[in-house]
Amino acid sequence: MRHCLITFASISLLTAGTVLAQHQSTPSATAARTASGSWFGVPLPAGLGDPHRPILDVSAIKPAPATVPPGEEKFGDLTGAAVRKDLEAIVAISRADRARGEKAWGRITGFRAADETHAWVLEQFKAAGLRESQTQTYLATQATWYPKSWAVTLLANPNAGAGSRDVVLESAFPTSGSQLPQGPFSAPLVFVGATTDKALPDADVTGKVAVQTLHPQAGAFSERTRTTERARELARRGAVAVLNVIEQAGNMHVRDFSNCGVPCFNLGSDDGRFLKAVMERAGAAGVLPELKVSIALATEMRPDLKGHNTISIVPGRRTDEIFVVNAHADGWFDAAGDNGDGLAVLVALARHFARPEHQPERTLLFVASGGHHGGGMNGPGNLVTMNPQLTSKVVLVLNLEHIAQLQFRNDPFRVDATEQPMGFGISNEAPAIADIARRGVQRYGFALRPNFSNSTAGDLGGYAPLGVPRVQAIHSGPMYHTSGDTLDSISTPGLERAARFYAFFITEVGQADRAVLQPR
Numbered sequence: 325m326r327h328c329l330i331t332f333a334s335i336s337l338l339t340a341g342t343v344l345a346q347h348q349s350t351p352s353a354t355a356a357r358t359a360s361g362s363w364f365g366v367p368l369p370a371g372l373g374d375p376h377r378p379i380l381d382v383s384a385i386k387p388a389p390a391t392v393p394p395g396e397e398k399f400g401d402l403t404g405a406a407v408r409k410d411l412e413a414i415v416a417i418s419r420a421d422r423a424r425g426e427k428a429w430g431r432i433t434g435f436r437a438a439d440e441t442h443a444w445v446l447e448q449f450k451a452a453g454l455r456e457s458q459t460q461t462y463l464a465t466q467a468t469w470y471p472k473s474w475a476v477t478l479l480a481n482p483n484a485g486a487g488s489r490d491v492v493l494e495s496a497f498p499t500s501g502s503q504l505p506q507g508p509f510s511a512p513l514v515f516v517g518a519t520t521d522k523a524l525p526d527a528d529v530t531g532k533v534a535v536q537t538l539h540p541q542a543g544a545f546s547e548r549t550r551t552t553e554r555a556r557e558l559a560r561r562g563a564v565a566v567l568n569v570i571e572q573a574g575n576m577h578v579r580d581f582s583n584c585g586v587p588c589f590n591l592g593s594d595d596g597r598f599l600k601a602v603m604e605r606a607g608a609a610g611v612l613p614e615l616k617v618s619i620a621l622a623t624e625m626r627p628d629l630k631g632h633n634t635i636s637i638v639p640g641r642r643t644d645e646i647f648v649v650n651a652h653a654d655g656w657f658d659a660a661g662d663n664g665d666g667l668a669v670l671v672a673l674a675r676h677f678a679r680p681e682h683q684p685e686r687t688l689l690f691v692a693s694g695g696h697h698g699g700g701m702n703g704p705g706n707l708v709t710m711n712p713q714l715t716s717k718v719v720l721v722l723n724l725e726h727i728a729q730l731q732f733r734n735d736p737f738r739v740d741a742t743e744q745p746m747g748f749g750i751s752n753e754a755p756a757i758a759d760i761a762r763r764g765v766q767r768y769g770f771a772l773r774p775n776f777s778n779s780t781a782g783d784l785g786g787y788a789p790l791g792v793p794r795v796q797a798i799h800s801g802p803m804y805h806t807s808g809d810t811l812d813s814i815s816t817p818g819l820e821r822a823a824r825f826y827a828f829f830i831t832e833v834g835q836a837d838r839a840v841l842q843p844r
């Protein structure tokens with residue numbers, strides 16, 4: 325089905341001002357999918373398509389160029405083109421992982437593509453002339469759930485119309501912890517409404533596969549609690565599996581939610597649109613009890629995985645105090661925005677400050693961390709315990725995470741020619757740090773929301789024991805943890821805005837007195 329695509333124009337994506345859907349149709353494929361009376365005449369879903377392309381066509385989206393203050397034109401390591409080249413190299417590692425046959429591809433800690441990412445970062449640090457560069461390795465403290473293969477298939481049924489053959493719902497992605505030790509099964513379907521409904525319907529779900537919908541405004545994580553709690557309740561009531569239809573755009577894999585109690589899968593919008601319409605029409609025709617899905621899922625628990633932190637030191641004019649600049653190196657799927665952009669900017673900043681003319685005031689410790697997405701493998705936590713001689717000198721930690729994605733929005737699903745607004749968090753809310761960030765926003769147009777907070781949700785948790793200010797900008801937009809988090813979903817001027825903003829921030833904060841950074 326991957327090579328046989330139709331548009332998903334039928335689900336109101338093509339309103340005025342909305343860019344065209346990316347998945348293009350061929351006339352014969354469209355005819356084959358809609359002409360017959362199969363599946364009550366409901367158009368078949370488009371399949372997963374090419375998951376390395378963005379879910380919406382962004383080719384006409386041109387964010388404003390980066391602002392380059394006089395004197396900074398020569399900062400060649402920080403241009404959008406330079407940073408994007410590195411982002412391409414990082415995303416290529418994920419693409420190769422999928423090309424090797426990984427269904428749950430990505431730069432996933434403990435697996436080959438993550439190891440390759442760390443090798444790449446180390447090569448960049450060394451090529452920048454940074455001699456104190458190394459990759460440190462640590463062991464996972466718990467086993468990792470690994471989905472090997474799966475399929476969610478609506479089974480052929482003659483009462484749904486002639487030619488109603490099996491339809492594989494290609495966007496299906498198992499939620500973390502799902503297992504099916506007894507092997508594949510098939511079961512009838514029951515629709516149980518939206519996660520925002522006040523209560524579950526009074527329907528018998530025993531022995532059935534329950535289908536629920538969610539409509540996140542930001543990333544799917546924003547519906548995490550409701551979705552998971554509802555799935556667990558359905559499991560308690562006897563459902564044998566739960567399908568979460570995530571209403572965003574097209575068909576994406578969404579890797580989110582965990583421990584539903586029964587095997588649980590996320591479905592993309594287009595598979596969900598098809599499944600719901602078929603269930604409705606089957607209900608009207610009185611044949612819903614005959615409709616069945618089959619579910620297959622092979623998983624493993626992998627013990628003893630290894631995580632890595634790749635670190636590099638840029639000596640400052642003073643070496644008694646250290647700033648940490650961190651970016652997590654791992655990610656699901658192509659992970660261009662979570663966190664390929666942060667990692668590419670980290671490498672750019674290391675190159676920039678490695679140049680003698682940009683020697684920083686305080687020593688910089690660059691960290692490409694592992695295990696952000698892997699349980700029991702937290703990179704920052706391991707870095708702190710493995711390097712006491714370094715971490716005792718740390719006075720501030722800056723985290724680069726999700727910093728240059730285009731702004732995707734729902735209702736209707738669309739993309740704007742600007743970057744996703746980011747929340748800026750300063751753990752101790754030091755006014756001097758906030759002031760430097762505000763000046764940086766004015767100077768470069770970096771897309772921070774105006775109200776800063778003390779939130780450090782992201783990769784900063786492992787640094788908490790250091791007791792120093794921790795700072796980051798971050799967003800969790802609709803592409804978060806999806807296969808839609810692709811290279812072309814990233815704004816190249818946004819990469820430059822981020823790189824220049826952070827170079828300014830590091831320079832300015834580097835000159836601030838410690839008492840100002842951490843007032844008592």
Ligand SMILES: [Zn+2]
Nearest residue numbers: 662663725726
């Ligand atoms: Zn992240």
